[in-house]
Amino acid sequence: MSNPSTAGAVPDELRRRLGVSDAVVIGLGSMIGAGIFAALAPAARAAGSGLLLGLALAAVVAYCNATSSARLAARYPASGGTYVYGRERLGDFWGYLAGWGFIVGKTASCAAMALTVGSYVWPGQAHVVAVAAVVTLTAVNYAGVQKSALLTRVIVVVVLAVLAAVVVAALTSGASDAARLDIGDDATLGGVLQAAGLLFFAFAGYARIATLGEEVRDPARTIPRAIPIALGITLAVYAIxxxxxLTVLGPQQLGDATAPLSDAVRDAGIGWLAPLVRVGAAVAALGSLLALILGVSRTTLAMARDRHLPHALAAVHPKFKVPHRAELVVGVVVAVLAATVDVRGAIGFSSFAVLVYYAVANASAFTLTAEEGRPARAIPVVGLAGCLALAFSLPVTSVVAGAVVVAVGVAAYGVRRRVAAGH
Structure with missing residues (x-):
C-alpha cells in the first residue's frame, strides 16, 4: 500500500495554481449544470408534491459527504479524491473500489452530459454534437487546468443568469400558485427517497474539488473552504x-415535462425566453462535461500511479503539467460512449456507482482521529447510511446495472492481485 508521501514523491507532479475562487467555480460548474434543467422532472415524477422534501434529503446527504470529503482532502491533498482516502484509511481494496466506481460512473456521466448538449443544440444529430463537444473540451483540458477554470467561470455566469431569468419570470407571472408547494397524498417515502437519489446526482460535483488536490494552492485551507461554499450556493439555487x-407547473405537470424550465417560462406567458433557456441548458451541460472530464482524468492518474490502471496513464505533460495521456484516453472512451449509448442508459448505472464512491468517503472519514481533523461522528454515519439508502432506492434496473459494474471491478481487482502474487 502506498502513502501520501509516496504518491507525492512522483517526479512529474502537477502544478499548484488554483485558489479558493477557482476551486469554488469548478465545483459550481459541476453542480449547477445540466442537472437543474433535467433532474427536476423525473424527481417530481417520483415524489409528486414531495419534491422539495426529496431536495432537502439530497442536500443533507450531500452536506455530510461534502464535510467528510473536505476533511479528508485537507489530510490527503493528492489527486484521486476518495480513491486516495479509501486506500489510506480503509485499505487498498476500498480505495480501488471507490476509484473504480468514480471512473466508471463519471465516465457514463460524461456521455450523458455530452448527449444533453446534443439534444438541446441539434436534436436530430445529438450523437454527432455530443462527440464534437467531448473532443473540444478534452482539448481545452489538455491545454491546462487554468484555462479550464477560466472557461468554467464564464459558463457558471451564463447559467446563473438564465436561471435567474426563469425564477423572475415564474414568480412574477399570473400563473404562479404557492398552493402547489403543499405536500399532498401523492408523496410517499419511497418516492421521496427516489427523488433524492435523482437530485443527488446533480449535487455530486463538489468531489471535483477534492480530486484537484495536487493543483490547489494551500489545500489544507482551500479545499475545506471551497467545498461547503460551492455546495451552499448550489443548494440555494436549486431550491429557488x-x-x-413548481408554483407555475405544479408537481404533476412538472413530472410529465420533457423540458421543465422551458415549459415553465412558456406557461408564465414569456415564450420568448424559452430559446434562451435551451441555450442555457446546453451551456450548463458543457460546464458539467468540462469538470467531469477533468475529475475522471485525475482519478485515472492516481490509480495509474499505483498500477491499478496501466502505468503509462500516470504521465504528466512536461509543458502543460496535466495528465495528458489519462485525459486523452478518457476523452476517447467518452466519445465512443456518446456516439453509441442513450442518456437513460448512461445515467442508469452512474448514480449507483457514484453513491458507492461517496459511501467509501464517509467510511474513510469515520476513521479520522480528532488530531486529524475528523468531523462530528454523526456526519459520516448519516452520510454513509444516506448513500446506501439512496443507492438502493433507485429504479431496479439502475441498481442491477450498477451492481454488475461494481462486481466487474471487484473481479478485475482479484485477478490483478492473483497475478501479482504469482510473480
Missing amino acids: VAIAV
Missing part, C-alpha cells in the same frame, strides 16, 4: 428554481 417551477 424548484420552488419557482
Whole structure:
C-alpha cells in the first residue's frame, strides 16, 4: 500500500495554481449544470408534491459527504479524491473500489452530459454534437487546468443568469400558485427517497474539488473552504428554481415535462425566453462535461500511479503539467460512449456507482482521529447510511446495472492481485 508521501514523491507532479475562487467555480460548474434543467422532472415524477422534501434529503446527504470529503482532502491533498482516502484509511481494496466506481460512473456521466448538449443544440444529430463537444473540451483540458477554470467561470455566469431569468419570470407571472408547494397524498417515502437519489446526482460535483488536490494552492485551507461554499450556493439555487417551477407547473405537470424550465417560462406567458433557456441548458451541460472530464482524468492518474490502471496513464505533460495521456484516453472512451449509448442508459448505472464512491468517503472519514481533523461522528454515519439508502432506492434496473459494474471491478481487482502474487 502506498502513502501520501509516496504518491507525492512522483517526479512529474502537477502544478499548484488554483485558489479558493477557482476551486469554488469548478465545483459550481459541476453542480449547477445540466442537472437543474433535467433532474427536476423525473424527481417530481417520483415524489409528486414531495419534491422539495426529496431536495432537502439530497442536500443533507450531500452536506455530510461534502464535510467528510473536505476533511479528508485537507489530510490527503493528492489527486484521486476518495480513491486516495479509501486506500489510506480503509485499505487498498476500498480505495480501488471507490476509484473504480468514480471512473466508471463519471465516465457514463460524461456521455450523458455530452448527449444533453446534443439534444438541446441539434436534436436530430445529438450523437454527432455530443462527440464534437467531448473532443473540444478534452482539448481545452489538455491545454491546462487554468484555462479550464477560466472557461468554467464564464459558463457558471451564463447559467446563473438564465436561471435567474426563469425564477423572475415564474414568480412574477399570473400563473404562479404557492398552493402547489403543499405536500399532498401523492408523496410517499419511497418516492421521496427516489427523488433524492435523482437530485443527488446533480449535487455530486463538489468531489471535483477534492480530486484537484495536487493543483490547489494551500489545500489544507482551500479545499475545506471551497467545498461547503460551492455546495451552499448550489443548494440555494436549486431550491429557488424548484420552488419557482413548481408554483407555475405544479408537481404533476412538472413530472410529465420533457423540458421543465422551458415549459415553465412558456406557461408564465414569456415564450420568448424559452430559446434562451435551451441555450442555457446546453451551456450548463458543457460546464458539467468540462469538470467531469477533468475529475475522471485525475482519478485515472492516481490509480495509474499505483498500477491499478496501466502505468503509462500516470504521465504528466512536461509543458502543460496535466495528465495528458489519462485525459486523452478518457476523452476517447467518452466519445465512443456518446456516439453509441442513450442518456437513460448512461445515467442508469452512474448514480449507483457514484453513491458507492461517496459511501467509501464517509467510511474513510469515520476513521479520522480528532488530531486529524475528523468531523462530528454523526456526519459520516448519516452520510454513509444516506448513500446506501439512496443507492438502493433507485429504479431496479439502475441498481442491477450498477451492481454488475461494481462486481466487474471487484473481479478485475482479484485477478490483478492473483497475478501479482504469482510473480
